[in-house]
Each structure stands twice: as C-alpha cells, then as structure tokens.
Amino acid sequence: MSHVDNVAVQSDDTVPEMSLGREFTLLLIATAIALPLQLIAVDITVTEAAAGLGVLALMCVGGILLGRYIPIPIPSVAWISLIGIALTLPFTPWGPSIVGLVEQIDFLALAVPCLAYAGIAISQLEIKVLKRSGWKLLVVAVFVLFGTYITSAVIAHFMLGVS
Incomplete structure (x- = not known):
C-alpha cells in the first residue's frame, strides 16, 4: 500500500x-x-x-x-x-x-x-495529489515555468552573443 x-x-x-x-x-x-x-x-x-x-x-x-x-x-x-x-x-x-x-x-x-x-x-493518483496540494502546487508551477523561461532566455542571449 x-x-x-x-x-x-x-x-x-x-x-x-x-x-x-x-x-x-x-x-x-x-x-x-x-x-x-x-x-x-x-x-x-x-x-x-x-x-x-x-x-x-x-x-x-x-x-x-x-x-x-x-x-x-x-x-x-x-x-x-x-x-x-x-x-x-x-x-x-x-x-x-x-x-x-x-x-x-x-x-x-x-x-x-x-x-x-x-x-x-492524468491518473486518479495525480488528481488526488493535486487536490491535496491545492494552491501551493500552482505557486510552485508558476515559479518553475518562470524560472525555466528566464533561464532559457539568458542562455539564448548568451549563445547569440557568442555566435
């Protein structure tokens, strides 16, 4: 179990x-x-x-x-x-x-x-985890997406400067 x-x-x-x-x-x-x-x-x-x-x-x-x-x-x-x-x-x-x-x-x-x-x-287990996590999961997701976007933009900017 x-x-x-x-x-x-x-x-x-x-x-x-x-x-x-x-x-x-x-x-x-x-x-x-x-x-x-x-x-x-x-x-x-x-x-x-x-x-x-x-x-x-x-x-x-x-x-x-x-x-x-x-x-x-x-x-x-x-x-x-x-x-x-x-x-x-x-x-x-x-x-x-x-x-x-x-x-x-x-x-x-x-x-x-x-x-x-x-x-x-999406499985039933994932839905139960989402219900249990609630709004906290949304906050983490926003930060992860924002951080990924900013990091990708910084890497792209640096690589464009190199080439």
Missing part, C-alpha cells in the same frame, strides 16, 4: 503487457497523425513525409519486436534507438539512404501528439 491517500500500488512493479496487435495499431495511428503535422511543419511532399515516417515506423516495429522477444531486460525505446543508430551509420552502404529519407522529418512535430496525450493522460 502506498501512503498517498491509501491508493494501492503494485509492489512487484510489473506493467501489464500490451498485445503486439494493439501496439502496432497505436503505432499506425501515431504515424497517421504525424503525416499531416509534417506537411504543416516542413515544406516537403506527401511522398517524402510518408517515406520518412515509414522508415521511422519500421524502426519502431523492429525495436518493439526485439524488446518483446530478446531475453535482455532493455526497454523497446532503447532497441529502437539502437536500430536507428545501426541503420544510419555513415560507413554502411544503406546509411546515407536511410538518412536521406528521414532527414527532412521534423522531430519536434512528431512530439506534438505525444505531448498532447501526456497532457490529457
């Missing part, structure tokens, strides 16, 4: 495993959402965006499969990163081709659906 408002938390830290079909369906949905975002964010054709996103999706599929079936406890995101690194090594015969397909993809635009989902995916 957790001490936060008597909310039960699993002690074995296991996460229920999602079926491969569901994971691949969600990957397909994320890719479909990313396509129009790429067309808005970057001046590329539908074909270029689809090719780049397709390569990234295939890297994700490979990472998901490796994470699922290789008996090494590494999360799929690490496998996806390793596949991406291996496929884009400059000394491999396929590296420049893969880089050519994905270099026009705007990775910030890929983050938009993820951040939107993270913003709305």
Whole structure:
C-alpha cells in the first residue's frame, strides 16, 4: 500500500503487457497523425513525409519486436534507438539512404501528439495529489515555468552573443 491517500500500488512493479496487435495499431495511428503535422511543419511532399515516417515506423516495429522477444531486460525505446543508430551509420552502404529519407522529418512535430496525450493522460493518483496540494502546487508551477523561461532566455542571449 502506498501512503498517498491509501491508493494501492503494485509492489512487484510489473506493467501489464500490451498485445503486439494493439501496439502496432497505436503505432499506425501515431504515424497517421504525424503525416499531416509534417506537411504543416516542413515544406516537403506527401511522398517524402510518408517515406520518412515509414522508415521511422519500421524502426519502431523492429525495436518493439526485439524488446518483446530478446531475453535482455532493455526497454523497446532503447532497441529502437539502437536500430536507428545501426541503420544510419555513415560507413554502411544503406546509411546515407536511410538518412536521406528521414532527414527532412521534423522531430519536434512528431512530439506534438505525444505531448498532447501526456497532457490529457492524468491518473486518479495525480488528481488526488493535486487536490491535496491545492494552491501551493500552482505557486510552485508558476515559479518553475518562470524560472525555466528566464533561464532559457539568458542562455539564448548568451549563445547569440557568442555566435
């Protein structure tokens, strides 16, 4: 049992495993959402965006499969990163081709659906903590956002002066 408002938390830290079909369906949905975002964010054709996103999706599929079936406890995101690194090594015969397909993809635009989902995916535990913290949490959040903004502006100002 957790001490936060008597909310039960699993002690074995296991996460229920999602079926491969569901994971691949969600990957397909994320890719479909990313396509129009790429067309808005970057001046590329539908074909270029689809090719780049397709390569990234295939890297994700490979990472998901490796994470699922290789008996090494590494999360799929690490496998996806390793596949991406291996496929884009400059000394491999396929590296420049893969880089050519994905270099026009705007990775910030890929983050938009993820951040939107993270913003709305609030658990009951988080709501209880918010209710318990009340206005104090709002004050801390304002200071954190303000401090982050000021620090970013100072760093940007300094870097612009350097360059």
